[in-house]
Amino acid sequence: MSVEYDRIVKTTTWSPGPGCHGGCGAKLYVKGDKVVKVEGDECHPWNQGRGCSRLLAMTQFMYHKDRILYPLKRVGPRGDGRFERITWDEAYDTIEKKFNEIKQDYGANAVIFIQGTGRDIGGPMSIVAYNYGSANWSQLGLGGQACYGPRLGAMSAVQGDNAIADCSQFLEKRYDDPRYKIPKYIMIWAQDPTRGCPDGFYGNWIIDCVKRGSKLIVIDPRQNFLTSRAEHHVQLRPGTDGAVAMGMLNLIITHKWYDKEFVENWCSGFEELSDRVKEWTPEKVEAVTWVPKEILYEATKAYATSSPGCAIQWGLPIDQAPDGVHVAQAINDIWAITGNLDVPGGQVIARNGYHVSAYPFDNYQLADMFGDDFVEQVVQKRIGSEEYGWLRKWRCYIQPDVAVQQMLTQRPYPIRATWIQTANPVANAADQKLHYEALKAMDFNVVVDLFHNPTTMSVADIILPAATFAERTGFRSWFEPVQVIQPAVQVGECKNDWDIACEMAARFNPDFRRRFPNGFADYMNWRLEPAGETYQSLIDKGGWKWAEDPGELESKVPWLPYYRYKTGALRADGKPGFRTPSGKVELFSTQNADWGSTGATIVDPLPHYQEPAESELATPEVFKKYPLVMITGRRSPVFFHSEHRNIPWLRECDPWPDVEIHPSVARDLKVEEGEWVWVENDRGRIRRKVKINAGIHPKTVSCMHGWWLPETDGRSPNLFGAFDVGVNNLIPIGLQARTGYGGNGYKTTLVRLVKMGGSETGTPCNPPVGVWGK
Missing domain, CATH: 3.40.228.10 (Dimethylsulfoxide Reductase, domain 2)
Known part of the structure; x- marks a missing residue:
């Protein structure tokens, strides 16, 4: 081994860090108590040594000067950006007390548990939500629950x-x-x-x-x-x-x-x-x-x-x-x-493999863990279940378009608090300002994250610091093989999402602590039982296990x-x-x-076509005013959703919130590559930098989602520029299909471009020199 490193830890990536859904094998090179280099593991069956740019930039991510390393409590009004360090015990005690008060006054369903995507979070989120007693587990801000759910539901059907x-x-x-x-x-x-x-x-x-x-x-x-x-x-x-x-x-x-x-x-x-x-x-x-x-x-x-x-x-x-x-x-x-x-x-x-899953996925597994009575309560009280039969019969998420309205109206029952983990809804939700107002209306918001962002700065009351994959234990069972995540170092007082969830689950439900006295370690071994393995036995086997294969074609x-x-x-x-x-x-x-x-709507048993809510065919009067179809969600290889805008190596590769347009559109607008324009519709307008792309259709433009500007002021009203450059300010909410799944305007919203001029000329979001490596 090179004297440059003391040891190499082999593990499986599953965020935080790369941000993605994970599965790749990684080698963490450790010197003393610090990871100094990260590479792909050439022996791993998933990626076979390859690593993305986000993985290779892990050292900048882990040891960034702005990383949240300790629990924080808000002091002063929301939006002022003032927080003070507290202990984990004080954070846990505060959350437990406040959530129990809300349960006593309004019922457990008055708390919504909000997750984003990517990070290994479905298990932790469901564990803390259900042990608290809430049926309301959500991807709030994701219009139409439109992320893999519609495809999974269709394949099930x-x-x-x-x-x-x-x-x-x-x-x-x-x-x-x-x-x-x-x-x-x-x-x-x-x-x-x-x-x-x-x-x-x-x-x-x-x-x-x-x-x-x-x-x-x-x-x-x-x-x-x-x-x-x-x-x-x-x-x-x-x-x-x-x-x-x-x-x-x-x-x-x-x-x-x-x-x-x-x-x-x-x-x-x-x-x-x-x-x-x-x-x-x-x-x-x-x-x-x-x-x-x-x-x-x-x-x-x-x-x-x-x-x-x-x-x-x-x-x-x-x-x-x-x-x-x-x-x-x-x-x-x-x-x-x-x-x-x-x-x-x-x-x-x-x-x-071996039917191993990270958490109970269906009603039968839920009943095994929480009992039949609780499953019945979840089915009946889940937000949107009255309108949509799919929410009663299938996946455990609530309907997010319905949920944000309930947060604002407090009907049919109150929503008074949120737990936000792996999500940044103020920067990423469809109709960002609507969700901002809904979250401001809550009595108490807990955020678990690694960096300050528009959501932590605007609405968080308690912030808990999460660990990266390089700092935590875990397991991954997403098809094949069954594999484990093992830590290399500790950074600050950051904790594993799973450990945070299991501690709060045990506080809310003593039966959870009796069943899993060692918290996540016991829980993880329980979930691995069908494979005949434990966390340690998988480590001893090299980190993963393939299903036993008789080698037959059928x-x-x-x-x-x-x-x-x-x-x-x-x-x-x-x-x-x-x-x-x-x-x-x-x-x-x-x-x-x-x-x-079984719901208020009838779901067609056969496939059919539905025209977008806004289009030249459905709304010709809107199309006349806004003649370009805006596509959002284009992936950047250096970012994951709203993450990584503050990582120097990555931001250098993709420095600006841009709008891709066809050369003919640029000629008509009289703009050149790199100029700033307004992208606007009746919902608002945002600033974007022109990127000319002959490969895009002349009637469309493309805006990457998730943009905010960590180099700018994070305090209200700027909030890192989330409302200045975030494309989801232009995206409507409430266009979900009859199942409650699918729809919304992420790929079909109509817009126009307006050249900036006069006092608006210039680069409205130039980062200071040195912020990301220049």
Whole structure:
């Protein structure tokens, strides 16, 4: 070992730090009590030594001068930015006392537990919320709960299981396993996976497959690295993914490009689906989506006639389409009727190894931990459950569009406090100012974070400092393999999100402490029991464990591919088929029909297309005033959502909140690269720096989300410029679909650009020299 380091700690990343959904292996080089370098672990099966820029900048993240290292209590009015250091005991005692007072006065549901995304937080958040007794666990500010939920719900409704593109990630020998076949085509729909690793998927696996022979079809309004290497680029109007999917289904069925044997034996509702998609001719699709009919035909033919053995990798814009669930349902139907489900190189059904999960995911697991009576209370009291049957029957989140209104109106019951962890809603929520007002109206707000940001500065009463992945224990069970996170150092008094949650859970519910006297350590070993492992035994094995694999093509192991529907491995009764009521892939979803009928809205059992709420077709009068479709959410490889704007190496790579525009738009506006413009609509206006991109459609502009300016004043009213540059100031709330999932205007809001002039000329958010490395 080099004398430059005392030791190397191998671990698994899962934020905080890189910010992403994690899974990569990392090597932490430690000198004394400090991490001095971070690299990818070449032995790790997930990333095989590769590391993103955020991982490589971990030392700047961990030891940043502005990192919050101790618990803080607000002194003075909210927004003044004045906090004093307190002990952990004082912080815990204050939170316990205040939350118990609120419970006594208003009931436990008067506290909303708010999480963002990325950080390993679903488990900790649910543990503290449910042991406190609140049904209200939320991704507040995420309009339509439009982040993976609509796709997961659609897959549950159609085939009973999650499925992802097969890049050999469920096989220990990966590409060398003789059962595996490289996808003939990978259709990348509404995602650029190389710029960020999505849920349970490492983006560069796409490149691995392309190097081995996979061809690409890319469906995206923008040109990018992958479109330049694609055989077909389907450049659609933002928000019209559903029409493209319906048109593809029309072509597949009309030309009999579907897998007849699979459809006849393993699908139900094919006739109803065929009738539904008849109207979606290539000509109609072209009129709605901007996609030339010839391109639609050739792309569909390439995928369908090369099947089985073709995969689809999809992204967040599917969820954020006007009715994300039904868009996802249509895409699910595409891979199903072409015979690409749970076959080598296709769409592999994805389950966690040994059924290990970080926290109770469904009502049965909740009942095991908290009892049947509590589950019934959660189902009945969850915000939005009265309006949406899906919220009673499926995932545990409340409906965020309904929740923010309840915070403001205090009806049908009061909301008086929040617990905010891994979230920055003042900078990131749709309709930022609405959420700012809602959070200001609360009696008490707890924030768990690593740095001050617009949310901590504006509404926090107590701030708890979180640890990075390099400072904490943990485990990760997201498909394969089961693996652990182990700490290398301690920084300040920062604590693991899990440890914070387990301590508060034990304070709120003595039964939790009796069941898990050693807190998270006991809880973690309990969750690892199905794998026959403990935290320490996994460390002794090298940090991870693959599922035991009999090596058969038709698998009888629930969490290993392939063809499990033939062997009975997918169903609790052991019979062949899928985990649906009928045992078949339900193209006509009985789940949607049943769940929709129990709520105030009716959910269509078949896929359909819904036009965006604002568009040249739906609102021509608005389009005349605001003639550009604004796409938000474009990923930067150096940021994760609203994180990392203060990290020098990363900010240098992507220094400004920009707006991408086509050269023709720049000419019409008489602006050049680097000039500042207003982006505006009836909801407000924000400042952005022009970035000219010939690869974007002339009728669209693209603004990255999550921007705030940590180099500026964090006190009210500036709040690090969150309302000056944040694109979500222009995004509406309340456009959720009939399921309560999907929708909102993240990709379809109409705007116009206005050149800045006069006293507004200049760079309104120049960081001081030296702030981020210049």
